[in-house]
Amino acid sequence: MPQESEALASTEARGRSVFDLVISRAHVFDGRRSLAGLYDVAIDGGEIASVSAEPLRGRQEVEAAGGWVVPGLIDTHIHFYDVRAVSGPQSMRVFEEDELPGRLGLFLDHGITTIKSVGDPTDGILNTRAAIAAGVLRGPRLLATGCGITGRDGHPATTVFSGNPWARERFTGEVDNVQQMRDLVHHLADRKVDAIKLLSEGACAHSGGPAYLWRNPAFPDGVELERLPLALLRAGIETGHERGLRVTVHTTQQAAAREAIEAGADGLEHGVTVEPLTDHSLIELMVEHGTTYTPTLWIDDAHPDARGNLKKAAEAGVHVVLGSDTFSGRGLFGANTLEEAELMAAAGMTPTQVLTAATSGAARQCVRPDLGTVAPGKRADLLVLNADPTADIGNLRDLSVVILNGRLVTDTR
Structure with a gap:
């Protein structure tokens, strides 16, 4: 207004x-x-x-x-269902009945009034969204992408869910070709998801792309993966846009970040974490395209370049938004979001910049002008x-x- x-x-x-x-x-x-x-x-x-x-x-x-x-604060990057506990129909029911209500309430108790799930089982998270909207569950406003979409044998299918095939089929959507990508995005759009999340770094073993070692504090030895083939990346973004949905892409490297932005991605989940952000033209590209940058320091602060990269992006005028990458099993829902805000300030952002990233900036990323x-x-x-x-x-x-x-x-x- x-x-x-x-x-x-x-x-x-x-x-x-x-x-x-x-x-x-x-x-x-x-x-x-x-x-x-x-x-x-x-x-x-x-x-x-x-x-x-x-x-x-x-x-x-x-x-x-x-x-x-x-x-109210907005956390644009969370994983709500417990990836360790949920491994079949019975454990799913136990989680939803015994754990889910209390964990939802934790967000409100810490001042987080909107959360965006970016990689939970599609049926479960959309049912949870409906229950909150109907007043059956006490919890924050819930936005959801449904499953994250990756290439065959990509992250998180062969990393987080390597030993949990039941959850792998539900938390992730693995695609082999352009048609499968388009079909899955259309399916999610038909389910009325709020956005689409693609995972650039991880694809089929025969894609021919450059291999690299994926590292995360939870996987200190690394897992060798390949980036999502460009044709599939473009197809996912184009189809999401055809359906009026914002599409953000999981990246950690400069090359993947550039590829995602040039393919039309609206935002970067994690951004550049595993190496220093030295490509000034990439930063300029983010500013030019209005790309949102979600640094997820709560999980990525272990990478020595993550804070410095965020500082460079923020100082250049990139649209930074708060997203913690919080998940079950570490810390506490809600409290993790506040820790993310503090880590962003420790990286060199002013309190006003952090507050903007957690409110109006996050609302922009979620295409919710009524919020923030x-x-x-x-x-x-x-x-x-x-x-x-x-x-x-x-x-x-x-x-x-x-x-x-x-x-x-x-x-x-």
Whole structure:
């Protein structure tokens, strides 16, 4: 909404006597910048109705007392289902009944109001999305790609799922040729996924591409793989775009990153992690194409060049977004996202840059302009903090209230 329209909407809203909910006397980070002074933020239904310097009245009120209101955080890269525990129908049911509800709640308890799953079993994650939307499950807004698409015997099929064939068939989509790629993307689009994720680094053994050693802290000895053939990469991106879906690509090397961007990828998952980012023209290409860069330091900080590469990209004006690559078995859902934000700051991003990456920037990557901004007409996903996150990103941990779709879902006051 243009600035003048936002101001008009706010003025009209102030004419109302009572709102559903009002957060009073708060500093505001609106998703891009801090607003000067103190504001009342009014909510009607699931939307923000007003951001007013004048006091407002609400049927329900949250006194911020000079604290901070920021948009709910968005983690654009998570893996929700437990890849170690889920190995058949019975273990899937046990996970969904015993573990899934509590893990969803952890995100809200840490201020993450939207998560994007980028490689979970398609049926399971879409059923979970529907249950959250219907109010059957308490959890953050869930966006999902369904399975990640890779080449035959690529990552994560032969790395993470090498000993788990049942999960391999469901968490990953392995394709051998262009037609299979197009068919799978169409199938996922028909299932109403929110985006498509391709994995560039890993393909069929006979692709003829240059082999390399895939490394990850969980696989210190490395696994030799080949990149997804260019024809398949292009087919996946083109088909996703034909269906109106954003397509992001898993990369770790400069060559793969360039190939993905030139093929039309909208974003890079991980970006460049296993080597220094020395190709300045690649950075310029990212800026020119508006490519989003998701550094996933929570998992990739073990690579010595990951922080420096992020700093170079951010300083050049690349659209950086927060995505932790959090998964079951390490750390804690929700807390891992906050650690990602702190690692991004440690890499050299300012707290304001990190906050933008976790709110309006992440919303842009998810093609959800209704999220990530504190302004009239936007979705009322909001956090109330006791301390200034623009001074210290660690203050995201000093959380008192979480509001999702206009309703208090966490209140520690």
